Amino acid sequence: MSQTIQRAATVLELVSIRPRTQSEVAEVLGVHRSTALRILGTLGESGLVRRRPDGTYGVGYRLTWFASLASEQFELRDLARPRIAELGAECGHTVHLAVLEDDRIVYADKIDQPGTVRMYSQIGQPVRLHTSGVAKAILAHVDAEVLERMLDGYAFERFTSTTLTSRGDFDDDLAAVRQRGWASDDGEFEDFINCVAMPVRGPDSKVIAAVSITALRAQAELDELEGLLPRLAQVCEGISKSIGWRP
Amino acid sequence: MSQTIQRAATVLELVSIRPRTQSEVAEVLGVHRSTALRILGTLGESGLVRRRPDGTYGVGYRLTWFASLASEQFELRDLARPRIAELGAECGHTVHLAVLEDDRIVYADKIDQPGTVRMYSQIGQPVRLHTSGVAKAILAHVDAEVLERMLDGYAFERFTSTTLTSRGDFDDDLAAVRQRGWASDDGEFEDFINCVAMPVRGPDSKVIAAVSITALRAQAELDELEGLLPRLAQVCEGISKSIGWRP
DNA sequence: AGTATGTGTTGCAGTATGCGCAACAGTGGT
DNA sequence: ACCACTGTTGCGCATACTGCAACACATACT
Numbered sequence: 001m002s003q004t005i006q007r008a009a010t011v012l013e014l015v016s017i018r019p020r021t022q023s024e025v026a027e028v029l030g031v032h033r034s035t036a037l038r039i040l041g042t043l044g045e046s047g048l049v050r051r052r053p054d055g056t057y058g059v060g061y062r063l064t065w066f067a068s069l070a071s072e073q074f075e076l077r078d079l080a081r082p083r084i085a086e087l088g089a090e091c092g093h094t095v096h097l098a099v100l101e102d103d104r105i106v107y108a109d110k111i112d113q114p115g116t117v118r119m120y121s122q123i124g125q126p127v128r129l130h131t132s133g134v135a136k137a138i139l140a141h142v143d144a145e146v147l148e149r150m151l152d153g154y155a156f157e158r159f160t161s162t163t164l165t166s167r168g169d170f171d172d173d174l175a176a177v178r179q180r181g182w183a184s185d186d187g188e189f190e191d192f193i194n195c196v197a198m199p200v201r202g203p204d205s206k207v208i209a210a211v212s213i214t215a216l217r218a219q220a221e222l223d224e225l226e227g228l229l230p231r232l233a234q235v236c237e238g239i240s241k242s243i244g245w246r247p
Numbered sequence: 248m249s250q251t252i253q254r255a256a257t258v259l260e261l262v263s264i265r266p267r268t269q270s271e272v273a274e275v276l277g278v279h280r281s282t283a284l285r286i287l288g289t290l291g292e293s294g295l296v297r298r299r300p301d302g303t304y305g306v307g308y309r310l311t312w313f314a315s316l317a318s319e320q321f322e323l324r325d326l327a328r329p330r331i332a333e334l335g336a337e338c339g340h341t342v343h344l345a346v347l348e349d350d351r352i353v354y355a356d357k358i359d360q361p362g363t364v365r366m367y368s369q370i371g372q373p374v375r376l377h378t379s380g381v382a383k384a385i386l387a388h389v390d391a392e393v394l395e396r397m398l399d400g401y402a403f404e405r406f407t408s409t410t411l412t413s414r415g416d417f418d419d420d421l422a423a424v425r426q427r428g429w430a431s432d433d434g435e436f437e438d439f440i441n442c443v444a445m446p447v448r449g450p451d452s453k454v455i456a457a458v459s460i461t462a463l464r465a466q467a468e469l470d471e472l473e474g475l476l477p478r479l480a481q482v483c484e485g486i487s488k489s490i491g492w493r494p
Numbered sequence: 495a496g497t498a499t500g501t502g503t504t505g506c507a508g509t510a511t512g513c514g515c516a517a518c519a520g521t522g523g524t
Numbered sequence: 525a526c527c528a529c530t531g532t533t534g535c536g537c538a539t540a541c542t543g544c545a546a547c548a549c550a551t552a553c554t
Contacts, residue, residue: 062371124309
């Protein structure tokens with residue numbers, strides 16, 4: 001991995017969230033001021049970053065151009081989007097789409113609800129494998145060797161009292177997910193958030209993605225979310241069919 | 248300038264246009280296959296690039312997420328967009344918005360017309376200063392020291408028989424632009440394309456951007472585009488006022 | 495079945511690149 | 525006047541990046 005490129009990517013993330021001063025960038029990256037300015041300068045030359053009139057650095061027009069050019073490369077997300085948007089509108093909870101990419105699972109889309117707390121999840125970032133519903137919904141169905149590769153050296157870190165912290169417990173949970181067809185996050189990462197999730201299948205019936213319904217426990221306990229499973233199954237089947245899966 | 252970051256930015260551009268194989272990436276960058284894979288690997292770790300099921304590399308979800316997060320950072324473009332979209336719809340020609348960024352001018356937005364030839368211009372990329380209408384509309388009004396900085400070492404390269412190829416001729420043209428209030432590209436970069444452009448002012452009355460109407464000569468000669476100047480002036484004034492300019 | 499092509503991986507030696515540093519000038523705010 | 529921050533720059537140096545070669549694997553074609 002290239003540390004220079006990683007730093008540049010971090011800069012892009014920083015300035016996407018909000019425009020930053022070059023001191024902030026240096027501080028977050030842990031580099032010298034002149035190093036930060038060099039990175040910003042090169043990103044500026046490339047059009048990915050721009051210096052705003054107030055002296056802070058924000059995202060450049062070129063980055064939005066690239067996103068626009070690339071918009072047709074997200075076939076699965078594009079096909080899923082209207083369905084998960086509708087699901088979100090109906091249930092009033094946050095809906096996530098996560099996809100399996102080689103040996104990791106990343107959030108591909110998210111339907112937020114106005115007036116609710118923004119969830120921790122960030123599109124494009126990897127999913128925490130042992131606590132998130134979407135990850136379990138996918139991992140329950142991947143080939144054994146893919147599962148081994150993904151869990152090789154994986155740290156089952158405890159976050160809450162319900163976090164699964166051993167490979168054995170995790171495997172048992174995956175077996176249960178396989179059996180019942182859906183996964184959950186029972187406050188395993190943050191004890192005030194729970195969700196239910198189900199898999200999405202590709203044309204060859206392999207599980208390639210998952211959709212979840214996530215809520216604050218104060219808004220909906222797990223058993224209430226379980227009541228949404230028939231509708232969630234319908235949405236996942238609709239997405240699967242739209243990308244070529246046939247039961 | 249960091250060559251490593253420049254390479255990464257080139258990769259992002261390549262994969263935005265369309266997904267690429269790692270051999271293509273290596274070839275375009277002029278580097279060894281393993282170097283290309285390392286760059287792709289780091290961009291992949293950062294979520295900016297992803298390997299597609301067919302083995303090609305495309306844009307990652309995270310890049311689109313950054314663009315989405317940053318969407319509110321483009322105040323000028325956002326305010327201008329409905330106005331230039333309406334202008335484009337009315338006149339049926341391509342409309343550009345270009346902005347002055349420190350010592351360069353970049354395309355910030357573009358309204359294409361369905362059924363017409365796509366123009367060369369790419370959002371986020373610098374404008375060619377001596378041939379483009381938007382550049383002349385801006386340069387005619389910048390402070391003398393800014394103009395000196397921007398033209399220091401500038402090559403007045405000839406592209407067509409109408410290209411201005413000396414600093415003297417260019418200054419004369421800028422003086423004429425200042426006097427009449429609008430600039431043009433009279434087939435100076437590509438002899439089959441012409442345009443008219445006018446400046447956009449910021450709250451302090453300084454020119455910070457410009458808008459142009461561009462057409463194939465086969466569709467509209469320059470004098471026909473000149474007939475659109477009153478309407479273009481109206482649009483530029485509307486944009487200027489929306490960002491705080493008062494005449 | 496054999497072949498060709500492209501992909502993915504990896505360790506290592508070499509060097510080109512990226513970095514930190516310090517110092518200076520400028521700007522804006524108090 | 526003072527302070528904090530920004531922007532610039534040249535230079536020495538350490539290391540991060542690179543090319544290389546070789547291997548295994550997958551796919552497509554014959």
